[in-house]
Amino acid sequence: MKNFCKILSVLFLSMAWNSSAQLLNKSWGSVTEKEEGAWFASDEAKAIAENVLLYQRNIGGWPKNIQMQKPLTEAEKKELLDLKPDTHDVTTDNGATYQEMVFLSKMYRQVPDERYKKAFLAGLDYILEAQYDNGGWPQFYPLKKGYYTHITYNDDSMVNILNVLKEIKDKTDYFSIQPNEKTIEKVKAAFDKGIDCILKTQYKQNGVLTSWCAQHDENTLEPAKARAYELPSLSGKESAKIVLLLMSIENPSSDVINAVNSAVAWFEKVKITGLREDRTVENGKIVDKKIVVDVTAKPLWARFMELEDNKPFFCDRDGVKKYSLAEIGAERRNGYAWYTNEPKEVLKSYDEWKKKLPTELSSKKKVGTKTPRDEYNMVVALDGSGDFTSIQDAINAAKAFPPQRVIINVKNGLYHEKVKIHEWNSHISIIGESRDKTIITYDDYFDKINLGRNSTFYTSTVLVEGDDFYAENITIQNTAGKVGQAIALSVNANRVLLSRCNILGNQDTLYLTGNGSKQYFKDCYIEGTTDFIFGQATVLFERCEIHNLSNSYISAASTPDNVAFGFVFKNCRLTAAQGVKEAYLGRPWRIHAKTVFIESEIGKHIKPEGWNDWDKAETHQTAYYGEYNCTGEGFQPKLRVNWSHQLKKKEAKKYTIKNILGTNSKGKQWYEQFNQ
Structure with a gap:
């Protein structure tokens, strides 16, 4: 019997060690993405939540690239307590602050510890405080000198923020924690300003709306440079999540609809077909990337494209543009994501999104307008100010073999x-x-x-x-x-x-x-x-x-x-x-x-x-x-x-x-x- 108990004890210890090891082998982001449920009431989850609380600074945000699930020594815990007043390196980059808020919400639904709620709401206050008057967010707040002050779409930073605000303002069940009505009003205003910033920063190429850069100047709103190899450009990656966010807005304005339509047309125009990215991986690390011809390959999009003509380009740390991935050194070639397939989700969702548009903003006649005001002189305008929002609808409304010319005026x-x-x-x-x-x-x-x-x-x-x-x-x-x-x-x-x-x-x-x-x-x-x-x-x-x-x-x-x-x-x-x-x-x-x-x-x-x-x-x-x-x-x-x-x-x-x-x-x- 003693031996049996000993075996059970070893087995349970082994299972506990394997569970922790498996968790440590995952990224913090994947932990926060775990499906809500009983695990968030476990001792393991509670221990991680204590770490999350320790890492949060008094200003409300968190630093980035922290594996919150990693056990802390007593000395490390003391060091984090001493860092509480420090505002350096507090950010929303790389999922920071956003991921911690998601985790705390999942914890609070299972374990209604008021500390989780307080930390979540402090994170929300931090986000609201960090927003620029023009609606954008910097990479770090308080502001950190350098390119970090730019409005940051990079790695979906601003989109993550706006998704948090959207769930809160819409009072969905996504977050278990809801602020008071006064804060919700602030959230609504911040969200609207954020969307306005997105619309204003959508890049016009020869007068035609296209997509977004990974970062935009906080004053001029123009595409801006970040690191040496991240030059002003149009982004095939970050733009995808921006468009998905715009498509999630209920009762979108004509400006939002036009932004989505324009971006989708751009994605279609710049998609790369007939090429495949091959990777050589050794010991879990990418040691080589090559672009090979493959007529069966699914579409790809370049992460960086020229502002003038959408031509893909690549850079080493010297900041010199190259037009082939093979031309840059192994360190940057293999250590950076130069291509993406994220826009495929936009194209996949686009037709269904159009079907869900309100009647007066979809490709239908204006509400209450069965015939144009002048059947020989019609106006088509996407913003609903004309007789139709669709050119085809105007044509369909024209008389057959008319006795005089039918003029259809189409707004930009x-x-x-x-x-x-x-x-x-x-x-x-x-x-x-x-x-x-x-x-x-x-x-x-x-x-x-x-x-x-x-x-x-x-x-x-x-x-x-x-x-x-x-x-x-x-x-x-x-x-x-x-x-x-x-x-x-x-x-x-x-x-x-x-x-x-x-x-x-x-x-x-x-x-x-x-x-x-x-x-x-x-x-x-x-x-x-x-x-x-x-x-x-x-x-x-x-x-x-x-x-x-x-x-x-x-x-x-x-x-x-x-x-x-x-x-x-x-x-x-x-x-x-x-x-x-x-x-x-x-x-x-x-x-x-x-x-x-x-x-x-x-x-x-x-x-x-x-x-x-x-x-x-x-x-x-x-x-x-x-x-x-x-x-x-x-x-x-x-x-x-x-x-x-x-x-x-x-x-x-x-x-x-x-x-x-x-x-x-x-x-x-x-x-x-x-x-x-």
């Missing part, structure tokens, strides 16, 4: 929707408030649609099927990225004019079709990678900038045999992204393709031969590719393929606007009908 904003101008929606004009700030965006692409070999034609962000369509001061974009065919704008209609518009995408950006259709692009910017202007319509591009994003083909015409003009570029400017050096003017999608460049400036990125036959030798006799009186380093007429044409002056004279675009049924020049 990011309209995340697929738009279709139906065949019966003729004589519609969509007029944006400003070219770069009125944006229609979506992200469909071939594999996402997955409807077979013709999936490309379902990917359009905007599809025009109604004749006599006009658009002005609008950006139309497909943000799917370099994932194959993904159309921004499809035009399958006659007598269509776009003026001062941006058409943005990658492969197959602009599809122009329709039997006998005549279309006109004037003063537009069009960008893409492969065949980014394609189709069978007769189209005049005048004073447009055509921008190559990769070494590929600008155009892929499929002009019918009996049609005189295909794609005609007059007075256009051909430009390219950095590093693009070998692009073609065009190749034939169908063998009778016709494409001509007249008096245009051709950049040096265009290959000397100019044109490609797409391995269709017969096109040397059937296609018509020509140039006339062009300029620029890329205009090399003597080096062009011998089956292309350098037009004579007499030949060029037939390329007039009237000859190319024709007239309407009344014999008038149809492109003059629009309000330009």
Whole structure:
């Protein structure tokens, strides 16, 4: 019997030691995340709670990177008591203060010790006191000199704070401890100021809202530098939790909705596909990281991206930007999280979030507005100040085959929707408030649609099927990225004019079709990678900038045999992204393709031969590719393929606007009908 008791005693001691060892092997954060329940009433939890109380400073906050579950010696306990008045290193960084408050709340629910409540409320007072007047929070409070004074989104510091305040102001059951009503009013005000700060710090890139930096200057609110390798940038990591917080707000304002829509569009635009991060781990430590090509890899986002163009970059401790992870030393390459997949949670939740929006702020008509105030002159505005908050709703409200032009005025904003101008929606004009700030965006692409070999034609962000369509001061974009065919704008209609518009995408950006259709692009910017202007319509591009994003083909015409003009570029400017050096003017999608460049400036990125036959030798006799009186380093007429044409002056004279675009049924020049 003695031996049996001895064995039991050893067994219980062993179990207790194993439990403590397992807990010590975990991080403090994982301990605070333990599911609420009986464990928080255990002696082990109570012992940890004593440590938490000891580590709290009189100001109410805690220092960071402390493993609170680690047993303390009597000397260590005395040292912590002596440190109580010290305000140095009290912070909300790396989960500090937030994690301790969560732990104390879980303790108090099981063991209503008033000391836990008092400590929790002191932590809340600390958070409220630390907030800037502009709504942000510094990394340390009291303020610590250096970059620590910046508004800190880094490692989700400010989001953690706001989540605490949100649970308290909403009086949820998440925390077992609730302050008095006077404090709750302060919490509500602090939360609102915090959200306002988030909205004000969302970075505008060329006038378009994007995401956030890990830290922002506390005075100017501009992106700011932290450590040497943490330069001002757009963050793929911290921005994700910010957006999830905004999406958790009930009855969001139009500004919050616009912020979310804009950030989601940005996440879609900058996601990295086809790459995988491989890690080599030895003895639990990462000893090497490599980025490898993997077409099956799930999307990644860079932690640091250039403010101007979203290009990912990396830094060593010398603060010098590199554009490949392999270029930086092993210490920073392996010891820092340069990539993240956190935005996937935003994209996963986005559609459900939109469905839950209040009716008056979702993509529906305004409450009480069944018809627009003027059915021939409508207004679309995301803030609800117009007739509709959705462009498609305005189109759907338009008369079929109207007796006069229907003008849809669109206020600045990011309209995340697929738009279709139906065949019966003729004589519609969509007029944006400003070219770069009125944006229609979506992200469909071939594999996402997955409807077979013709999936490309379902990917359009905007599809025009109604004749006599006009658009002005609008950006139309497909943000799917370099994932194959993904159309921004499809035009399958006659007598269509776009003026001062941006058409943005990658492969197959602009599809122009329709039997006998005549279309006109004037003063537009069009960008893409492969065949980014394609189709069978007769189209005049005048004073447009055509921008190559990769070494590929600008155009892929499929002009019918009996049609005189295909794609005609007059007075256009051909430009390219950095590093693009070998692009073609065009190749034939169908063998009778016709494409001509007249008096245009051709950049040096265009290959000397100019044109490609797409391995269709017969096109040397059937296609018509020509140039006339062009300029620029890329205009090399003597080096062009011998089956292309350098037009004579007499030949060029037939390329007039009237000859190319024709007239309407009344014999008038149809492109003059629009309000330009």
